[in-house]
Amino acid sequence: MSCSCNDSNHTHDPHPSSGVDHENLFGVVDRPNVTSLNTDESVPPRDVIKEWDQRDDMDVSLHSDADEQLVLRVPFTASVKLKSVLVKGGLGEKAPRTLHIYANQFLDFGDLDNELAPTQTIELVESSECIEYPVKIAKFNSSTHLTLFFADNFGADVTQIFFVGFKGSWTELKSEPVITTYEAFANPSDHKKIAGTQGGLNSLGS
Structure with missing residues (x-):
């Protein structure tokens, strides 16, 4: 699938995920410290970063809260050379549409509202299949954490995600990673919806 956008940081070239676990980075995701913004607090955000053989499980999913936007912040316990991101979105219009990825930056909606340029933007496929996006x-060489900003979906009020995965290679960190502590309860006024629309609640997933 080719991309008509002229922006070199903007691409979509998805591949259906294979049944073989090649270069799965699940083991170096710091799952206890995965956080999210503007998500339903009933599901910990780490729960959608699953083992490879659970990628088609639809019993657990992450939903956005006040609107269709959500942020997933993923730290690693190693230095990662990222090769692809895998996403299994919700059914129909709830599937995420645009994914902005930021390498080595833990961002909130205030940062995103300042139009900070993403490391890469990917146009996702409207599908409930697990799709791999190179x-x-x-x-993404030497990445220790990622911010994934799912900016919109295909028309639903909320966005749903069943699975997020990563593929690549990794090396041990030379020093202990610094874990940033975020406020436990975000101020609703902090979430101003990107692209000039009305804002909503900015909630931090547990």
């Missing part, structure tokens, strides 16, 4: 490896 990234530009040179831009």
Whole structure:
């Protein structure tokens, strides 16, 4: 699938995920410290970062809260060379549409509202299948954490995600990673919806 956008940081070239676990980075995701913004607090955000053989499980999913936007912040316990991101979205219009990825930056909606340029933007497929999206490896060399900003969906009021995964290679960190502590309860006024629309609640997933 080719991309008509002229932005070199903007691409979509999805591949259906194979049945073989090649270069799965699940083991180096720091799952206890995965956080989210504007998501239903009943589901911990780490629960959608599942083992490879659970990628088709639809019993657990992450929903956005006040509107269709959500942020997933993923730290690693190693230095990662990211090769692809895998996403299994919700059914129909609830599937996420645009994914902005930021390498080595833990961001909130205030940062995103300042139009900070993403490391890469991917146009996702409207599908409930687990789809693998290659990234530009040179831009994600030595990544220790990622911010995934799901900016919109295909028309629903909320966005739903069943699975997020990562593929690539990794090396041990030379020093202990610094874990940033975020406020336990976000101020609803902090979430101003991107692209000039009305804002909503900015909630931090547990």
